[in-house]
Amino acid sequence: MMENAWIIPLFPLLSFLFLILFGKRLKEASAYIGILLTLASLVYSLLVLFERFTAPTYKAEGVWLTIGDVQLTAGFEVNQLNALMLVIVSLVSFLVHTYSKGYMNGDDRFPVFYAYLGLFTFAMLGLVISPNLLQTYFFWELVGLGSFLLIGFYFYKEEAKAAAKKAFIMTRIGDVGLLIGMILLFWQVGSFEYDEIFAAVEAGSISATMITLTAILIFIGAVGKSGQFPLHTWLPDAMEGPTPVSALIHAATMVAAGVYLVAALFPLFTASETALMTVAIIGAFTAIFAASIGLVQKDIKRVLAYSTVSQLGYMMLALGSAGYVAGVFHLMTHAFFKALLFLAAGSVIHAVHTQNIEHMGGLWKKLRITGPLFLIGTLAISGVPLFSGFFSKDEILIAAWAHGNTVLFWLAVIAAFFTAFYMFRLFFMVFAGEARSDMKNVHESPSVMTMPMVVLGVLAVVAGYVNTPWFGTFLGDWLVEGNHSLGHGHIEGPAWIMVVATVVSLLGIFLAWLMYGKRSLSRDWLTSRAPLTYKTLYNKYYIDEFYQLTIVTGTKFFSSFLRFLEVFLVEGIVKGVAGITSALGKLGSKFQNGQIQTYGTMAFVGLAILVVIYAVTGGYLK
Amino acid sequence: MSAVPVQAYLALALILFCIGLYGALTKRNTVIVLISIELMLNAVNINLVAFSKYGIAPSITGQIFALFVITVAAAEAAVGLAILIALYRNRQTVNIDEMDTMKH
């Protein structure tokens, strides 16, 4: 099966091409094509994954370009990480395809939506089986394009348009870093191949400074894609896209691409302590930073978006703490429970037609399926024991502790507390309490929407058991098998960490219950006690405003200066050249008037000029 | 020996040549253009005859050349006039600036 793994991304591509060409005629039926083809991808991915459990890594490459002595190759590789990612991506994509059948029902551009989903899935699957950086970069950009198209799907909405542009440009800033890092690596190693890069790193043929530099530059690419601070602002805005898109792209797959990239290049990062530290610090800071913003947001999807940013920060922290397994593990569990949360949120929005959680409430009784599923997701993300998030988050905390990042460890613990608090705040505000008067026609979503959620709900519970300290670290052992540079499959940590994590998350839940469930604490104590803090948090630390004021204004100023140059200098020169040419042409055509005397005059004057020049310079002038 | 140097003859020829050239290229009437060309040929003849007497190797050949030039100039004047008449019959004009059909 693995020899033909390249076929996996082709199914969604086929779907994309087919729907772009015939989507208009197929209308609603196009959903079935998309669903079937992604199902094919999923089945194939699962087969590949199962085969990979026993078989060694398979890699196939062909020469793509030969430039001088350098050969650029293209191909695919199935190693543990890739196989796992294949399954995650195709699974979530398949579920989202199915879910969208219900969610997007009645939209005018229904087939286009499926086509875009196909394109994105193709790009993402292509990304995770790329054996070299160059190919990765291609698909990386293609993923960005898919994201751009899907965020801007409601392009007639100003916010959606702006968000799409913002997402594209912000990630592009990161991509520049990635590109430069790539080029530097190529310059140093002479190859884009992961294997050769790792070999060169291990052999020590690259200087330590260069490793650090390239690793950090590549990490900047990951920062852009994974919404890490300071390039995180696009991710919450990207929630303007349809909710299934948020679930697919901005929870499970694309934003995880940054984490995947760092994981794929993990040997490079481990070679530089500075680079690892940078990753860890950025990750931990993002985790707590985004979590604190999530505390006060009022839009259901924005809360989830900030929690995504925060969770991605967790993954980065894990990777930065040399916890390869922990990072990938959390990537997997997070993909399941965050996709679940988004789909459930979509279901809620579908039911009540608003995204403001202050206008919701008492939905528990009305949404009998969505409610419990949302609760499962919330419990998982909060790290309540026995749910998947608990195990993966625990792994991360242990990794951070074991790596000696005490400060970052405590930051992560606080972030975990925040996470539990704001997730349950969200849950209580949406599902508990009295039903608002204007919520009359609330009804459960169709089964085509609930079924994917049920699947994800099951996974959100059980996915954690593949790698637990109690029943064996199966996933971890498998992931690092045959590759020493990835670290240990399981990092031993003191048992009290697990206790602390549990206590902290339960504390957060309890506090949220007190404030939003039981209402024994005033909801407004933060607003009234520390209005400044509240405002800062509500406005997301004014990061957007800061960017607006500094970078955007600066760029605008600079552009107007360039425009000035363009209009007066460049255009002046261009117009001058054109004017001179046309004037010369007009003059020349004036001479071509068919009159023999004009021709004679010109010929003679030319001769006279030559004779005079010769007379003056020729030397017979004494 | 002679009070008139060869330069004087040459200068006269130059002046007449320039007058003829200017006339040939500025006059509108084709007859005058033709006659200006005759003047230029005459200027050349003066040179030929002058060099036949005062040249580095004086000989009668210069005068014979002048005779040939005069003959050819006469033939040219005759043909030119004939063309002019034919053209006048067709275009009803002798103005050289109206003879620009070759442009199109």
Add this chain to the structure above:
Amino acid sequence: MTFSGEFLAFMSLALVAVIGGVLLLNLTKVVHMVVALVFTFVSIAGIYVLLSAEFVAAVQILIYSGAITIIMLFGIMLTRHNDTSEPQTGRWRKLLLFLGVLGFAFAVYIGIYNLDIAQTPTDLHVNNTEQIGIELYSKFIIPFEVTSVLLLVALIGSIVLAKRDDEKEAEEE
């Protein structure tokens, strides 16, 4: 510098020739221009005499002052010359040409000025016509014959060109 007779004769003839040329340029009526040029041609004949070329001088008067001038006058009379107005375009052209002619004259004059040829006595004036005849019929016999062919061609060509094409015009009418 002595004012020898030859010098005086040259100066007066040259003056007449140049004045004739200038009048050609400046007169407004076409017939007057041609008549002005007759002076030039006659003066040039005088110059030829000064240069011991009596035969060429005679030919000059016969052909130029006689034949060509008369042909030109015929040409003028046979065509219409009702417009003496200045051409609208061509001011710049005239100026440009004038400068070009001046430059050309200057350059050539430099060459003339620096010319220094030692004068050697010649016997051209002795039996000038006889000398020409002997040369023409011995050394230059082939060009001479070719010239006769040229004259014949010019004669026939002129007749063909100037003749009224009766058949064609009859068709047109």
